[in-house]
Amino acid sequence: MSTAMNFGSKSFQPRPPDKGSFPLDHFGECKSFQEKFMKCLRENNSENALCRNESKEYLECRMQRQLMAQEPLEKLGFGDLIDGKSETKTKF
Numbered sequence: 001m002s003t004a005m006n007f008g009s010k011s012f013q014p015r016p017p018d019k020g021s022f023p024l025d026h027f028g029e030c031k032s033f034q035e036k037f038m039k040c041l042r043e044n045n046s047e048n049a050l051c052r053n054e055s056k057e058y059l060e061c062r063m064q065r066q067l068m069a070q071e072p073l074e075k076l077g078f079g080d081l082i083d084g085k086s087e088t089k090t091k092f
Contacts (some may be wrong), residue, residue: 030061
C-alpha cells in the first residue's frame with residue numbers, strides 16, 4: 001500500500017492551460033460566426049485552410065466580446081488576411 005504513504009507529501013495544484021481554453025458562448029453572441037465557419041468546413045470536406053476567413057471572423061467576434069484573450073491576428077496565424085488581403089496558395 002504505497003499510495004497511503006503519498007497522501008500528505010505533495011498536493012496537486014491544477015492550473016488552466018495558457019491557450020486553447022476560453023469561456024463558452026452562453027448567450028450565443030458569436031453563434032452566427034460559428035455556424036458560418038462550421039458550414040464552410042462541411043462544404044469543404046473539413047479542409048480548414050479553405051475556411052480561414054470564417055475562422056478569423058469567429059475569433060475576432062470572441063475577442064471583441066471578451067470570450068477569449070485579445071491576441072494580435074498575426075500571432076494567431078492570420079497576418080496574411082489582415083485588411084482583406086488573402087494569400088492564395090498554389091497547388092502543385
